[in-house]
Amino acid sequence: xxxxxxxxxxxxxxxxxxxxxxxxxxxxxxxxxxxxxxxxxxxxxxxxxxxxxxxxxxxxxxxxxxx
Amino acid sequence: xxxxxxxxxxxxxxxxxxxxxxxxxxxxxxxxxxxxxxxxxxxxxxxxxxxxxxxxxxxxxxxxxxxxxxxxxxxxxxxxxxxxxxxxxxxxxxxxxxxxxxxxxxxxxxxxxxxxxxxxxxxxxxxxxxxxxxxxxxxxxxxxxxxxxxxxxxxxxxxxxxxxxxxxxxxxxxxxxxxxxxxxxxxxxxxxxxxxxxxxxxxxxxxxxxxxxxxxxxxxxxxxxxxxxxxxxxxxxxxxxxxxxxxxxxxxxxxxxxxxxxxxxxxxxxxxxxxxxxxxxxxxxxxxxxxxxxxxxxxxxxxxxxxxxxxxxxxxxxxxxxxxxxxxxxxxxxxxxxxxxxxxxxxxxxxxxxxxxxxxxxxxxxxxxxxxxxxxxxxxxxxxxxxxxxxxxxxxxxxxxxxxxxxxxxxxxxxxxxxxxxxxxxxxxxxxxxxxxxxxxxxxxxxxxxxxxxxxxxxxxxxxxxxxxxxxxxxxxxxxxxxxxxxxxxxxxxxxxxxxxxxxxxxxxxxxxxxxxxxxxxxxxxxxxxxxxxxxxxxxxxxxxxxxxxxxxxxxxxxxxxxxxxxxxxxxxxxxxxxxxxxxxxxxxxxxxxxxxxxxxxxxxxxxxxxxxxxxxxxxxxxxxxxxxxxxxxxxxxxxxxxxxxxxxxxxxxxxxxxxxxxxxxxxxxxxxxxxxxxxxxxxxxxxxxxxxxxxxxxxxxxxxxxxxxxxxxxxxxxxxxxxx
Ligand code: SF4
Numbered sequence: 001x002x003x004x005x006x007x008x009x010x011x012x013x014x015x016x017x018x019x020x021x022x023x024x025x026x027x028x029x030x031x032x033x034x035x036x037x038x039x040x041x042x043x044x045x046x047x048x049x050x051x052x053x054x055x056x057x058x059x060x061x062x063x064x065x066x067x
Numbered sequence: 068x069x070x071x072x073x074x075x076x077x078x079x080x081x082x083x084x085x086x087x088x089x090x091x092x093x094x095x096x097x098x099x100x101x102x103x104x105x106x107x108x109x110x111x112x113x114x115x116x117x118x119x120x121x122x123x124x125x126x127x128x129x130x131x132x133x134x135x136x137x138x139x140x141x142x143x144x145x146x147x148x149x150x151x152x153x154x155x156x157x158x159x160x161x162x163x164x165x166x167x168x169x170x171x172x173x174x175x176x177x178x179x180x181x182x183x184x185x186x187x188x189x190x191x192x193x194x195x196x197x198x199x200x201x202x203x204x205x206x207x208x209x210x211x212x213x214x215x216x217x218x219x220x221x222x223x224x225x226x227x228x229x230x231x232x233x234x235x236x237x238x239x240x241x242x243x244x245x246x247x248x249x250x251x252x253x254x255x256x257x258x259x260x261x262x263x264x265x266x267x268x269x270x271x272x273x274x275x276x277x278x279x280x281x282x283x284x285x286x287x288x289x290x291x292x293x294x295x296x297x298x299x300x301x302x303x304x305x306x307x308x309x310x311x312x313x314x315x316x317x318x319x320x321x322x323x324x325x326x327x328x329x330x331x332x333x334x335x336x337x338x339x340x341x342x343x344x345x346x347x348x349x350x351x352x353x354x355x356x357x358x359x360x361x362x363x364x365x366x367x368x369x370x371x372x373x374x375x376x377x378x379x380x381x382x383x384x385x386x387x388x389x390x391x392x393x394x395x396x397x398x399x400x401x402x403x404x405x406x407x408x409x410x411x412x413x414x415x416x417x418x419x420x421x422x423x424x425x426x427x428x429x430x431x432x433x434x435x436x437x438x439x440x441x442x443x444x445x446x447x448x449x450x451x452x453x454x455x456x457x458x459x460x461x462x463x464x465x466x467x468x469x470x471x472x473x474x475x476x477x478x479x480x481x482x483x484x485x486x487x488x489x490x491x492x493x494x495x496x497x498x499x500x501x502x503x504x505x506x507x508x509x510x511x512x513x514x515x516x517x518x519x520x521x522x523x524x525x526x527x528x529x530x531x532x533x534x535x536x537x538x539x540x541x542x543x544x545x546x547x548x549x550x551x552x553x554x555x556x557x558x559x560x561x562x563x564x565x566x567x568x569x570x571x572x573x574x575x576x577x578x579x580x581x582x583x584x585x586x587x588x589x590x591x592x593x594x595x596x597x598x599x600x601x602x603x604x605x606x607x608x609x610x611x612x613x614x615x616x617x618x619x620x621x622x623x624x625x626x627x628x629x630x631x632x633x634x635x636x637x638x639x640x641x642x643x644x645x646x647x648x649x650x651x652x653x654x655x656x657x658x659x660x661x662x663x664x665x666x667x668x669x670x671x672x673x674x675x676x677x678x679x680x681x682x683x684x685x686x687x688x689x690x691x692x693x694x695x696x697x698x699x700x701x702x703x704x705x706x707x708x709x710x711x712x713x714x715x716x717x718x719x720x721x722x723x724x725x726x727x728x729x730x731x732x733x734x735x736x737x738x739x740x741x742x743x744x745x746x747x748x749x750x751x752x753x754x755x756x757x758x759x760x761x762x763x764x765x766x767x768x769x770x771x772x773x774x775x776x777x778x779x780x781x782x783x784x785x786x787x788x789x790x791x792x
Contacts, residue, residue: 008596029368030590032351034637041638061597062590063636064629064643 002054013054019047022058034061068289069246070431075238077250085233087218090115094204094227097326100162100659101125105138106205108220108231110308111152111212115229120206127778131161132189132619133676134207135178136683139187140782142211145686149182149300150307152213156279158200158265158313159207162659164622165198165325166408168337169655170344171624173198173406175281181299181579182275182307183473183528184556186689187680188299188579191619193405193414194281194292195263198622199224199317202324214309221252224317225261234311240268241280242432242466245291248314249284259284261318264291266311267302270467273518274526276477276558277302278470287401288418290433293465294405298582299557300528302468320407328661336651336658341410344631348411352630356399357390358413359439359626364389366443370713371563371589374447375502376479377552377700378709380563388446392454393437411627417458425463425513434462437471443561444475449482450502460505460512467516472582473528474515476558478508480529480551489542495521529553549699555580555689564701566716567593568745569604572752575697576608578680578690584625585612591643605755614644616673621656628652675776678761678768679783685767686786692766695753703738703745710738717741767792 002013006026017025019035019042035042036059042050052058095102103120120134128137135157142155156179166172175197181188200208203224210220219234238244244266249259264282271277279296296302323330348354352361363385366372370380386392397415405414417434437445437457441464445457464471478500484490485500492499498507498521514522527535529551536542552559557580564570570593573586588607591597598604618625629645639646649666657663664672684690703717704710710717711734718729721737725744729737757764761772767790773779784792 007594008599027368028594030365032632034642060595061637061642062594063632063645064587064590 004052004054004056004058006058007060013052017052019050019052022052023047023060026060028060028062030062032063034063035059036061069242069433071427072429075243075247077247080236080247081251083234083236086230087233088113088115088231090229092117092204092227092229094224097202097324099328099661100325101130102201102204102206104205105134105207105209106222106229107209107211108229109212110210110214110218110231110310113231115231127675128679129162129620129672129676130206131159131164131622132176132178132616134159135176135189136187136676136680138207138209139178139180140679140683142209143180145688147180147687149180149185149304153211154180154304156210156301156304156308157207158197159622160197160201161620161622162325163656165201166327166333166655166659167322168333168408169340169627169651170404170409170411171406171627172408172622174618174622174624175200175296176619176622177279177296177301179299179301179304180687181301181556182303183300183530184580184689186555186579186684186687188301188557189619189680190279190296190298190301191584191624192279192281192296193283193294193624195260195283195406196265196281196313196315198324198406199263199315202320203315203317208313210305210308210310210313213307217309217311219248219311220313222313222315224315225319237311239272239306239311240466241266241282241293241468242291242462244312245280245282245293248282248312249291252314252316258318260286261316263315263317265305265313267305267468268466268516269518270464270469270516270526271302272306273523274469274515275303275528275531276300276470276473276526277304277306277468279305280465280468283405285433288416288433292405292414292416292433293435294414295465295470297470297472299579300470302470325659327659329658332658333655336654337408340627340651343633344410344627347634348631351632353390354411354413354626354630355403357393357397358415358436360393360415360437360442361390362439363442363446366562367447369589369594370566372443372447373479373561373563375450376448376483376550377559377563378483378706379712380565382447382450382452384452385447387452388442388454388457393442396454396458409624409627411631413626413630420458420462422462423455423459424509432462434458435465437461440561441471441475444472444479448475448479448561449508451505451508453505456505456509460509463509463512463516467512469512469515469526472560473558474512475561476552477525477529477532478511480532481525483550484536484542484547489536489540489547494540528556529558530556546705549705552698552700553581554697555694557581559701562587562589564589565703568748568752569598569607571697571702571749572604572608572756574701575695575749576753576756577612578677578684585615587611597643601751601755602759604752605759608756609759610644610670613670613673613677614649616677617652617669620672620676623652671776675778678773678776679778681762681766681768682773682783682786685790690766691790692753692764695766697749699742699746702749703741707734707738710734710741763792765790
């Protein structure tokens with residue numbers, strides 16, 4: 001089974017999954033986020049077109065709001 | 068405009084005024100953000116006097132919360148209790164307060180020895196009072212002593228006049244008295260915006276978590292709006308002193324009352340920020356349309372919304388109280404800033420609301436809020452997913468001056484006690500206080516405000532209730548300590564922290580008690596996994612509390628810092644700190660004061676006051692590791708029901724994080740093992756944070772640390788020596 005890492009947690013990789021779908025899968029609904037794949041910043045308008053490859057290290061940084 | 072069935076009679080109120088003390092002063096221009104004087108009112112002796120602000124006071128304490136704590140320290144002694152006459156309410160604005168070119172600059176900060184915690188508490192609040200007080204010539208006001216009769220303190224910043232006025236006929240409840248003060252002290256309708264009132268209603272008289280209402284007159288709605296200094300029972304202290312209102316009149320607001328060093332620079336920084344806000348807010352938090360209530364569904368999505376007394380972090384009924392509902396209920400299209408120039412406009416309002424219960428049933432009113440905390444406390448934590456209940460209870464809490472957070476969290480605790488048969492109908496006076504029972508919750512609120520029945524008992528707050536239930540009804544003390552969500556005597560605000568050790572520390576290690584305004588680290592910790600080690604968490608629990616303390620020193624609102632962010636913030640090295648906004652603050656501070664601080668000096672200013680406050684806690688007999696203990700529910704599942712609701716998560720953690728195999732073990736065994744690991748982790752976190760902050764292993768600041776900060780004042784050293792330093 002191939003995997004990816006999202007914020008340090010290993011999850012199963014799905015073929016052709018893009019960033020937009022990954023955020024939905026993780027239930028990451030907060031809007032103030034920064035997405036990086038292997039350290040490279042993915043802009044918001046690239047979420048749909050960016051396919052997450054097996055073994056990718058994805059960081060979805062939620063910027064501190066709240067409080 | 069509010070519409071009342073029984074309108075008060077202004078003439079009759081005025082006729083009964085009697086001036087009992089008067090003080091005249093010369094009105095001087097401010098200098099670089101300071102008025103350089105503070106005002107002292109002794110209510111017991113009816114004396115009014117002024118004090119100079121020294122350069123040393125500014126160097127060590129900066130302003131705002133710093134000034135308050137210094138003045139409070141000088142006023143009290145180690146035996147002072149919250150109801151001792153020498154205890155004070157101190158209100159200050161801070162050198163940056165009152166700037167109209169940048170958002171979020173109208174905050175006041177209030178301090179006193181808290182009825183809830185018996186230690187110093189600080190609470191910040193919007194409305195016009197703080198800036199008006201400063202522009203009237205006073206960097207801070209101290210209210211000391213206890214008046215024999217109900218009084219108003221009137222500060223006329225236009226004429227340089229202060230009066231203590233006997234005030235027998237004013238209403239106590241804040242929506243009325245705030246309006247009455249406008250009617251009495253404003254020249255005409257146009258002048259009502261010049262009146263800012265601090266008040267506390269009847270709920271503050273009859274509970275330990277009374278809040279203070281700070282007003283500002285909303286010309287479009289023609290109502291006196293109310294913002295709350297909510298935490299720590301300062302309203303209770305206010306009414307204990309028999310103050311009905313502190314009123315400040317100031318009508319000469321202009322673009323530079325602070326007499327700053329470099330106005331052009333402030334304008335430039337402000338202009339850029341306003342542009343950024345207009346471009347980004349709709350895409351980010353949507354503060355201008357729903358205020359902080361945008362967080363309800365977000366917290367639910369991340370399992371962080373406390374439901375049923377913090378047992379769980381989400382609920383299928385949350386959509387009933389989430390932001391689309393509030394967007395509909397809030398009046399849109401009217402400027403909603405709680406101080407001039409705040410383009411964030413998050414002080415939302417439900418207008419034309421007809422009250423369904425209580426003494427004002429049938430009146431039509433504007434209701435401030437609900438903000439996130441109130442919606443979460445009343446809706447999710449008490450399990451009453453009904454927006455109308457939330458608005459009704461919000462209105463009454465505000466006008467009665469009952470802190471919505473403490474009320475909601477205490478009611479949630481009561482409801483769990485009721486469902487566990489720790490209390491029953493015999494004890495509650497026949498009321499069914501199960502989760503979800505909005506009607507009875509409102510009954511409790513009205514009873515609390517009137518000081519009768521079980522409602523009054525609830526107003527004791529969780530810490531005192533736990534003792535009462537153990538002493539009187541033989542409740543299991545361990546269970547109550549586990550589920551009673553308070554720390555240092557202050558009820559928790561509305562975030563679930565079970566999965567974020569750093570945020571457990573954010574609450575437990577906060578100086579004043581369980582409020583999230585020092586640090587909000589849940590996303591960094593639990594979701595982003597950015598601060599995995601104890602040292603990482605300790606660094607965050609050093610930087611963010613110090614950074615956020617700075618808002619209180621200056622008279623700033625926290626929200627414009629990070630509830631909207633520049634489009635390119637993501638590309639910066641430390642996006643969580645919002646570096647460009649930090650630089651804005653540094654630039655504005657320097658432009659006001661003519662000083663040349665950088666972002667490191669900013670943290671140093673906070674560290675001085677923060678450590679002083681920790682020592683102040685120690686002086687009052689609190690503030691060691693024992694005081695930082697948290698209820699277990701904030702760290703993990705107390706009951707089997709909670710464990711089973713997130714069984715996979717907990718089992719996985721036992722195996723992967725602690726290498727303990729949960730297979731074949733009973734729920735009790737797994738729950739107890741998890742508890743052992745998590746409680747141990749919290750203590751290790753305390754070790755790391757104390758070390759990072761320069762404190763000893765018992766959480767006591769070292770003398771060296773105080774020397775390094777140049778805060779080795781004789782009184783401070785004396786206290787530290789008693790704690791083995
Ligand atoms: S951001 Fe909201 S709470 Fe803060 S000053 Fe502006 S309107 Fe008031």
